[in-house]
Amino acid sequence: MNINFSKLVIFVQQTTPMEKIFNDTQVAFSLKSDTELDRAYFLFKLIDSQPLVRIGTAVTNFAIKAHLPVEGLIRATVFDHFCGGVNEDDCLSVVDKMYTKGVSSVLDYSVEGKEEETQFDAALEMTLKTIEFAKEKQAIPFAVFKPTGFGRLDLYEKLGAQETLSASEQKEWSRIEARFDTVCKEAHQKDVALLIDAEESWMQDAADDLVTEMMRRYNKEKAIVFNTLQMYRWDRLDYLEKLHEKAKAEGFYIGMKLVRGAYMEKENARAEEKGYPSPICVSKEATDINFDASVHYMLEHLDAMAIFAGTHNEESSYRLMQLMQEKNIKKNDPRIWFGQLYGMSDNISYNLAAHGYNVAKYLPFGPVRDVMPYLIRRAEENTSVAGQTSRELNLLKTERDRRKGK
DSSP states (O other): OOOOHHHHHHHHHHOOOOOOOTTOHHHHTTTOOHHHHHHHHHHHHHHTOHHHHHHHHHHHHHHHHTTOSOHHHHIIIIIHHHOSBSSHHHHHHHHHHHHTTTOEEEEEEOOOOOOOHHHHHHHHHHHHHHHHHHHHOTTOOEEEEOGGGSSOHHHHHHHHTTOOOOHHHHHHHHHHHHHHHHHHHHHHHHTOEEEEOOOOHHHHHHHHHHHHHHHHHHOSSSOOEEEEEETTBTTHHHHHHHHHHHHHHHTOOEEEEEEOOSOHHHHHHHHHHHTSOOSBOSSHHHHHHHHHHHHHHHHHTTTSEEEEEEOOOHHHHHHHHHHHHHTTOOTTOTTEEEEEETTSOHHHHHHHHHTTOOEEEEEEESOHHHHHHHHHHHHHHHHHSTTHHHHHHHHHHHHHHHHTTO
16 A cells, blocks of 8 residues: 555645634525425434444335335435436426525436446436536536446456456447447537546446546547546555646546545455455545545646545535635636535535535436435445534534524
8 A cells, every 4th residue: 555645644734724614504404494404304313323224225125126115205205315306307406496506416317237238328328418408507517427337347347357358248348438438529519527437446447447538539628527536545646646647648638526435345345355455545534635635636736637526524625625725726716626415415515605616416316216226325325434424413403403593
């Protein structure tokens, strides 16, 4: 793990605290009715109970596989809190409502685990549709897709391991490349920034190579194509620095979404099972340092990069705000965006927007049963991230008390 901690820690120590703006619950929950506020509070109360999340996950999975009539219940609770709707048109009222407070949207077709060519083509068509939406609506500045939405994970994994593809697999990979090129070309033609999500480390090398090729083709004038770096991986800052050298030599801009990462338990378990060193940082603190240092690196080279800082971490958000202030970068500089998931960290999103920063919420959509893996991951993530659920609960309780005049 050759992460340069001395370089990272110096940066962390140099930043001074910003004015604390994320405690303003009146701004954070200004769009929520009393009923919606109560529902959010009780939902996070449930999520706060780890055993209940595990039981609820098992029961929900069973009910959906057995085609039991649970979709109405899911829709009325967890789905409507974390998702924009069952289709893209469903999302538009949510998009418009958030934009009244200056918060933009990224429509995220969150259907996972598909294996068929027809399903990959359907995901392609949906991504093209969201690019069209983004072109037409100022409130939607980005489109997004997942690499495994366009092709089988096994194929990315095989290529990443530098195994030889069979003739039929080579044709399959060519179709994946064509799907990537189709959406990236369309995004470039319509001047819509395109976020490409990161997934498991064992498939990511092949995805990274493909996204870099798309940057070469379509990021010649500015960053249109954005890859994603999961900063719980200790090698990602090195990767960014090497990509920067490549971009300088070959004349293209880098677009990068920075996140901490969503597959930690799976990553560690696989590394242990297969006997290789874990790609994950040794601690949460190491991940935080890695994330903040990468943000710092990108702002140092903003002439050649654009950043989408996807974080629910208040300290990291303050650090980015502080860096922008120190470097006299305008709050609404189009090369810098903050991002959070819909249904989480409204205290960050809405307060940033109220202070003039570029903010976008990832707004997942899709049929209820198809989006369930995404929803279950959100619930599990909230229970596994120390303090996340209790922070949400405290903020919701504060706002409920404020409205009741307590």
